[in-house]
Amino acid sequence: MCKDVCVIIPSYNNKEHLSKSLGSILRQKNIRQEVIITDDGSSGDTSEWLNHIAQRYDYIRIIEYNKSNIANARNLAIEKSNCKFIAFLDAGDTWYDNKLANQLQFMKTHPNCILTFTNYQNVDTHYQPIIDCFSYFSEFSKVCNFVNNEYITLNSPLNILLKNNIIGTSSVMVKREKLMKSGFDPSLKSASDWDCWLRLAMQGNFCFSHEITTDHLTPKNSNLKFQDKHLAALDEIITRIRAHPDVQPLTVKHAKASLNESRADHHRQLGHKFHALKHALQAVLLYPHKRNIKHFFHDIKQLMYI
Known part of the structure; x- marks a missing residue:
């Protein structure tokens, strides 16, 4: 049944x-x-x-x-x-x-x-x-x-x-x-x-x-090798969907900002401070949300201790 x-x-x-x-x-x-x-x-x-x-x-x-x-x-x-x-x-x-x-x-x-x-x-x-x-x-x-x-x-x-x-x-x-x-x-x-x-x-x-x-x-420690695949998949999905006639240009910018935010977080976990800052800045420029701005200033602060 x-x-x-x-x-x-x-x-x-x-x-x-x-x-x-x-x-x-x-x-x-x-x-x-x-x-x-x-x-x-x-x-x-x-x-x-x-x-x-x-x-x-x-x-x-x-x-x-x-x-x-x-x-x-x-x-x-x-x-x-x-x-x-x-x-x-x-x-x-x-x-x-x-x-x-x-x-x-x-x-x-x-x-x-x-x-x-x-x-x-x-x-x-x-x-x-x-x-x-x-x-x-x-x-x-x-x-x-x-x-x-x-x-x-x-x-x-x-x-x-x-x-x-x-x-x-x-x-x-x-x-x-x-x-x-x-x-x-x-x-x-x-x-x-x-x-x-x-x-x-x-x-x-x-x-x-x-x-x-x-x-x-939420796992305590995520697989960094898997994160590379995850980020690549996110990029591919955005590329696929962005051409749909219902998708607005501002939406694409926001999606790219979220992707850069994820890339910045990935580099933070790897200890790549300059790369983290670069992607955090790209996220802010694409979509200046308070969460992105907070992470950007966090990355600047981290660079001051190098």
Whole structure:
């Protein structure tokens, strides 16, 4: 029997994080769900634990795939699901109670909406709060009129999302039929989720809620080699989307500023102070937002100690 929503979780040898994520799924109320875990060859305790979970809960399925990327894993799970709606939950992220039920109710009563998302809380490895997404991207909050925690339509989603990816993947619920048409691009080494949201924004309405429904686990130390691939993917996505007739010139400048901000942060982690300052300056010149200006003066201060 078809469930209300399919929850897709990519996995690879992360039993501890998976258990937290699955725990938050099991706490969801008033929802009929199926869970598909795409496992990229987990071994040892994780593999045994996944088999045990699948035997215990008949609505949890494990789909194995071999050394592919996360885009292919998500596409495979979407194809295997027969639910009308898809939700994503990355291993380590957790949902608040009733996240799915509230989101599903809105989407069922608003058929013109193809995707919903919510605010989310960034948390550290001890699950202590850092900052929520909408507060970090304060410029997004300024252009949107929030009405309590109700879902509202995101105006000009392509321009809003190209400026900054304010959509947390684990906060999303989307119509499966739309994902079947676009899906995630496996040619991208990173940021295939952002690319997917941008292409879906060309197909229909997005709605969002200011309510925080998700804790997003922020790794303490990110892989610097992976960051190079991530930055290259961001640049490629901006190049692809900027030619769309609905994209405004100011949006492209803002997107490039965000990219330079990310490059500056990457060089800060590497200890490349001059390169960090160069990209921070480019970000300020393209979009003089207070966050960019703050980082720029921080980089100047750091150079004074060389």
